[in-house]
Amino acid sequence: MVELRSDRLELRMLDVGDAEFVEILYANTEVTRTLLRIQRALSTEEAREFCQKPAAECGDYRFGAALRAGGRLIAVGSVGAHTEVPGGVSIGYSVLPEYWGRGLGTELAALLVKFAVAVLGVAEIRATTLDENPASARVLEKLGFAARGAGATEIDSRGVERRVTRWVLDRRSARWPSSAEQRARTDRFGAGRSA
Helix, strand or coil, X not given: CCCCECCCEEEEXXXXXXXXXXXHHHXXXXXXXXXXXXXXXXXXXXXXXXXXXXXHHHCEEEEXXXXXXXXXXXXXXXXXXXXXXXXXXXXXXXECHHHCCXXXXXXXXXXXXXXXXHCCXXXXXXXXXXXXXXXXXHHHHHCCCEEEEEEXXXXXXXXXXEEEEEEEEECCCCCCCCHHHHHHXXXXXXXXXXX
């Protein structure tokens, strides 16, 4: 199995024991305002279901991101089948606000890309950011994603139309960075100082 670790984070599959963390994460309005699919706090039962559903059933591999120093969960990340791209996936991530601006979102997204490539063998990875969330866009730029469909709109889970940018990282194109290039990009942008 591929080791899903960075300098500061370690990813592991979510389980029912993580439900309390998921409930706390998505009860935070600073977090949910940055998302399309979750705009409200999850109930205890919904958080348990979120943590327990196998990838085959829900279409997502859901990870908890823990600090390697101390093991505290600080984020959730997912890799899910992309319905419009056969053989492609979408990634998503949510980080506790007290950890924003430290480069941990970039480390988490890089680990999700690593899982998608090394474990699932995908050729294309997609992501969507809200236009009002430039920090998440910077995370994807640092990893070599290219903006596609800037200024598009999607309907969020409340039924509200939101402006989004769709992003693509494609192994078949010249834009696919090597591991060394990804590390250099992260270092160049200061892994400890950014989204």
